[in-house]
Amino acid sequence: EVQLLESGGGLVQPGGSLRLSCAVSGFIFDNYAMSWVRQAPGKGLEWVSGKSGSDGTTYYADSVKGRFTISRDNSKNMLYLQMNSLRAEDTAVYYCAKDRYLVVTAIYDYWGQGTLVTVSS
Amino acid sequence: EIVLTQSPATLSLSPGERATLSCRASQSVNNYLAWYQQKPGQAPRLLIYNASNRATGIPARFSGSGSGTDFTLTISSLEPEDFAVYYCLQRSNWPPWTFGQGTKVEIK
Numbered sequence: 742e743v744q745l746l747e748s749g750g751g752l753v754q755p756g757g758s759l760r761l762s763c764a765v766s767g768f769i770f771d772n773y774a775m776s777w778v779r780q781a782p783g784k785g786l787e788w789v790s791g792k793s794g795s796d797g798t799t800y801y802a803d804s805v806k807g808r809f810t811i812s813r814d815n816s817k818n819m820l821y822l823q824m825n826s827l828r829a830e831d832t833a834v835y836y837c838a839k840d841r842y843l844v845v846t847a848i849y850d851y852w853g854q855g856t857l858v859t860v861s862s
Numbered sequence: 863e864i865v866l867t868q869s870p871a872t873l874s875l876s877p878g879e880r881a882t883l884s885c886r887a888s889q890s891v892n893n894y895l896a897w898y899q900q901k902p903g904q905a906p907r908l909l910i911y912n913a914s915n916r917a918t919g920i921p922a923r924f925s926g927s928g929s930g931t932d933f934t935l936t937i938s939s940l941e942p943e944d945f946a947v948y949y950c951l952q953r954s955n956w957p958p959w960t961f962g963q964g965t966k967v968e969i970k
Contacts, residue, residue, distance in 0.1 A: 778906075800956070802957065802958045845956075
């Protein structure tokens with residue numbers, strides 16, 4: 742059974758940092774791209790970042806480029822999102838999502854349950 | 863960046879009725895469009911990819927069509943569990959991969 746479990750969310754002050762983690766199981770992690778997608782309270786979905794399962798090519802939305810870093814540890818079946826210089830507009834539920842393919846295609850066949858990040862003073 | 867516009871914002875229907883949801887792209891995305899369903903408090907679920915391919919385990923009452931800039935998600939006969947928010951996503955021109963703003967299908 743495929744499982745994705747996010748953790749690391751919480752309350753952080755503007756300008757602060759947070760690292761999200763996503764523990765996966767039930768599939769060969771190296772063989773699939775992974776992404777982070779977020780959803781601000783009461784709003785729609787926003788793609789944030791993706792990383793391929795092979796050469797590790799990374800992609801970022803302009804809204805987070807230079808502040809967020811996606812990484813993965815294939816030996817531990819873990820996906821991460823390091824978030825720095827956080828802003829109020831980063832407040833959202835963050836989902837990790839498994840791609841159907843080795844490269845990022847945004848065809849996400851499995852999702853985690855999400856972790857809430859709140860940026861507020 | 864490709865902008866996806868979904869209509870209507872809200873669709874009020876009764877169980878058993880047919881639902882027709884629209885997604886229009888600001889430029890051609892060929893057939894690189896997916897549909898996701900999201901219920902309150904839950905993660906999204908993949909319904910359709912490449913405009914018309916049903917994902918694993920998705921009932922046949924869900925169908926997708928279209929190409930270029932105009933796409934449609936049709937639910938042939940609404941079941942109680944189908945009342946949710948539906949998002950389209952384009953994967954033609956990236957990054958970023960972009961979502962539409964969503965269509966809420968609510969019980970009339």
